[in-house]
Every structure is written in C-alpha cells, then in structure tokens.
Amino acid sequence: MPRRGQPTGPTGPVLGRALRLLDAFDAQRRELTLSELARRADMPLSTAHRLMNEFCAWGAVERTDKGLYRIGLRLWELGSLAPRGPGLRETALPFLEDLSLITRENVQLAVREGTEVVFVERIAGSGAVPVLTRVGGRFALTATGVGLVLLAHAPAEVQEEVLGSPIDRFTPKTVTDASQLRRMLADTRAKGFSVSDRQVTMDSLSVGAPIRDRHGEVVAAVSLVVRHGSTTPQALARLVRTSAQTISRALSA
Template sequence: MGRALQLLDAFDAEHRELTLSDLARRAGLPLSTAHRLMQELCAWGAAERGADGLYRIGLRLWELGSLAPRGPGLRETALPFLEDLSQVTRENVQLAVREGTEVVFVERIAGSVAVPVLTRVGDRFALTATGVGLVLLAHAPVEVQEDVLSGPIDRYTARTVTDPAQLRRMLAAVRSNGFSVSDRQVTMDALSVGAPVHDEHGEVVAAVSLVVRHGTMTPHALAPLVRTSAQAISRALCG
C-alpha cells in the first residue's frame, strides 16, 4: 500500500499526466514495480491510462474525496455564502483548511475583474503568507505554530514576512482583531484579508478570504465583508 501511495503522490498540479518511467522515477521505484502497481491502481479506479499511454488520477479517488467532511462537505455548506461574497465584491474569494503545517484550498471563486492569484482548488501553500493561512496558523495548536515558526519560512516577495517574532505579533493581532491581512506577501499586486470559520464547538475549522488588487481597497474595508461571510458559514455548519 505504501508504494502505491508513493505512485499517487507523484502526481501534482504541474504533473497531471505522467509516463510510467516518470512515475517510477518520481516515486523512487523500480520500473517493474511501478508497472505492476499502476495496473492494480487502474483496475481499482485510482488511476487511468489514456490512449496516449499517459497515466492520470482516476475518478474513484475523486468519489472518495467527496466524502471528506473537511473538503467537499465543507465546500457545499460554504458555497452559497462564498458566491454571495463574490457577487458583492467581484473579487477573488477563497476557502481553505489546515492540513498539518500547510494550507489546502477547498474552493476558489475568481472575480470577473480581479487580480490573478497563484492558488487553485486542491493546492497546498505555506501557512505564513496567505490571508487564510495566517488565520489558520493563528488558531492552530501551539505545537503546530512552534513547528512552523521554528522551521524555514518561505519567501515569495520582498514583502513576505519571514521573521518569527514579527509573525508572532501578526498572529496575535489575528486572534485579537478577528481577521488577518496579507499585504503583497504572495505577489506584489495582491492584498488578502481572511477570517475564521468555526464549528459547533467553537473550533476554527476553515478560513475565508478576499484577494484584491493592492491599492484598490483597504484591509479595514474588506474585513467586515469577510467576517460576515465567515460567520454565516459558521452558523450554517452549526445548524
């Protein structure tokens, strides 16, 4: 099972279609082993082999993924509120959860005239740079925060905050203010404001954000919109 998972893990956003040789190389497996395991994965539906000979992720995994409560289940509950936020602002709207020390994007609605963003649904990203990531890190267990802040912190632009002491102050502000601000930390033309989504126990299970072009709106103008959306999603989850 472990080696089969290594093969599935060889796929990512930049490698959606792979030859058998590429799969074996990326998974660190002998070609014969990769061939046998890919046959089993294809038979089960976890992978597919096209007429061009390239392997792809199969629909069976998508079907199983749809059962995950923190993924599509959360997305289905949140989607009406995310769409409302998108229609009101015409900006990028994002919904994300924390998986370990990374952000996983569950939904993204692109605004009609919004600034381009780097993220896609299913993408993983650092907790320290994005609006949603800062929210999720601020409300993560202390051991997760320490793990993130004691390790290498990725830099994406000249504005990316990589100093642990400054990040600690930012996380404290997120908890105090109820929203996060990521100002040109991922790209130099984007400003993101995020807010937490709570479950029935009051735990932060997700984060919502608006991503706008830097200079078009202030964080304090965006914060009430994002917080209202996050609170509506929280109520729906608790209902």
C-alpha cells in the first residue's frame, strides 16, 4: 500500500496566493510556463496548476498553443475600467498627439500610485532619444520629470516616506540627497514645472508639468523627454505647461 502524502498546511489566504501568481508576469515575461509561475510565486506545481486553471476558466489568463500562460483579454478589459481620471487617457490623448507633432519628441503621461509613478500613455517621437519606460510600467518618483511633479504635489506622508528611505541612483547625476530633493520639489511647485537633467540616463532630459482636476488637485503629469543639450528646459517648459493646462481644462469640462 503506497504511503500517502501528509498534507503540510498552507500558509495564508487563498486569494492572496492566487494573485501572487499573476505578479509573476511583467513586461519582460509576458508568457510563462507553469513551472516558472510556480517557482516565481514560490508554491507547489499542483497548487499553481489548479489555480491557473481557474484563472483560465474565467478568462483572466489564456494558454498559447504551446501551453504557455499569458494575461487574457478579460483582464485587459477590466483594467481599462480603472480610474486614471476618469477618462484621463482618452481626454489627454489628442493633446499629447499635438505636443508630439509640434516637438517630434517623446511625450509621457503618468499618474502616481503609492510611492511610484505609473506610465499611462507614451508617444515616441520619431528619431527622439530612446526612453526606458513603457505604458503600464512603474518607476521611482524621485528621478523622472513626471515623477518629480507628482511627488511635489503628493500628500505629506508620501513625501516623508519617499524622502525618508534611501533614494535609487540611476546615473552619476541622479539626486539622492533628501534635502537637495526637497529644494527641487519646492522649486517645482513654485515654477509650475519640473526638470530632470540626466537623472535617469546620461543622455536624456525631461520636463514635466502637473495636470489638475476641477478641484485644482494634481491627478497626473505630462512630460517631454529630449536628448540632453538639444534645447533648454525653459523652452520645453512653455510647451509642457501649456499642454498640461489645456488638458486640465478639458478634464474639467
């Protein structure tokens, strides 16, 4: 008679475990095998298998013809109901296009989520400097043009949390000193735009401006990313601020 396994208890709520599986997906790994999923979520294969089957049945994930798992359309559909405004992306898009046509540079639209910036839309300028970010991607609040804007207008407790923790460095020019960063944030609030000079990569510069809802609260930020040295921050600031202003007005309508 075969020895049957002795179940060792699970260690937490089911849903949490299941959702950890979805965390395994990111921009680099859009298609994963069951084994990879189980490994990355740190759970037995059989458990992962059962859970993924349920996700599959609902349409949260689907299987490729090769048996790999990937995020399903149902999830995308649900995600598009998320309140990035409401209607922030749709409202802003035409104006971002205008900005892109005029400058032929990279245009970015982002919101804050906790202590990170999330990129909501991005238009690549033809022949512009390449940027690291991706729609749906996250980044530190402290480095980018949009990040500085969003941090400058974030609630005090968020600012404290960000400034109180070690600050990520991406280049030699990245500002990692809290008090210097505080001055930059004050400057951003005073001038109405932010400048990130070679803080993300050594050949890029970005200028961001705040987008406000009808109550005047900052809900998003727009930025231009250009090659360092190709123009002055002030010239960009005029364009970006104007665009941000226009989008704010459209949002309130």
